Amino acid sequence: xxxxxxTNTGQPLPLPDGIQGIVADWSSDQRxxxxxxxxxAMMWIFLLSDTFIFSxxxxxxxxxxxxxTDPWPNPSEVFGLTxxxxxxxxxxxxxxxxxxxxxxxxxxxxxxxxYEKNRKMTFILLLCTxxxxxxxxxxxxxxxxxxIVHEGIRPWxxxxxxxxxxxxxxxxxxxxxxxxxxxVIFLLITATKVIRGDLDHERPGFMTGRKGKYEIVEIMGxxxxxxxxxxxxxxxxxxxx
Numbered sequence: 072x073x074x075x076x077x078t079n080t081g082q083p084l085p086l087p088d089g090i091q092g093i094v095a096d097w098s099s100d101q102r103x104x105x106x107x108x109x110x111x112a113m114m115w116i117f118l119l120s121d122t123f124i125f126s127x128x129x130x131x132x133x134x135x136x137x138x139x140t141d142p143w144p145n146p147s148e149v150f151g152l153t154x155x156x157x158x159x160x161x162x163x164x165x166x167x168x169x170x171x172x173x174x175x176x177x178x179x180x181x182x183x184x185x186y187e188k189n190r191k192m193t194f195i196l197l198l199c200t201x202x203x204x205x206x207x208x209x210x211x212x213x214x215x216x217x218x219i220v221h222e223g224i225r226p227w228x229x230x231x232x233x234x235x236x237x238x239x240x241x242x243x244x245x246x247x248x249x250x251x252x253x254x255v256i257f258l259l260i261t262a263t264k265v266i267r268g269d270l271d272h273e274r275p276g277f278m279t280g281r282k283g284k285y286e287i288v289e290i291m292g293x294x295x296x297x298x299x300x301x302x303x304x305x306x307x308x309x310x311x312x
């Protein structure tokens with residue numbers, strides 16, 4: 072049965088049956104994306120595409136690890152941290168994970184206070200999230216330095232075992248670290264716009280959004296939660312397996 076969609080003037084137009092009707096319905100932005108900001112919809116599309124990329128990386132890693140004939144380095148030994156003369160397995164990785172997961176909490180609170188239009192708290196929580204993200208990146212840089220300088224691991228070689236270990240490690244963690252670094256930059260931009268009142272007064276500029284709306288904070292939250300979720304999978308597959 073033919074349905075109707077509403078135009079901008081409020082006049083109904085007939086909706087064709089079958090596939091054509093589905094295409095017309097979605098493209099009219101009246102059902103699937105009604106009242107959804109385009110920035111938010113585009114972020115979901117971006118995250119979906121990024122999910123495929125990270126999935127390919129992790130599946131490739133698992134395939135290489137299961138198919139290689141060379142001994143694979145023990146993550147507990149490779150990523151151990153020496154304190155007071157004793158090596159503690161995965162200590163640095165555990166701290167990094169705690170820091171990044173904690174940043175999800177501050178980001179969620181920033182979104183809450185953003186929709187309450189509490190500029191001060193939103194600003195503070197965005198800065199806290201950015202600080203935690205920067206801390207994570209700093210610890211990752213320390214981890215890379217330790218493996219490159221002290222362990223001699225390179226993307227093209229690994230003195231501790233299978234050569235593919237270095238390539239997989241630097242590719243996966245580097246790609247994720249790049250996402251975190253970009254997120255920190257955009258969090259600082261968003262925090263600046265919040266405290267200046269750009270979102271309340273709709274001042275023209277980058278990432279301003281609609282007047283009185285804090286949708287950009289929620290969009291940044293979607294990105295940041297995705298980055299945290301990806302790290303959980305990396306932690307489970309790369310460090311614990």
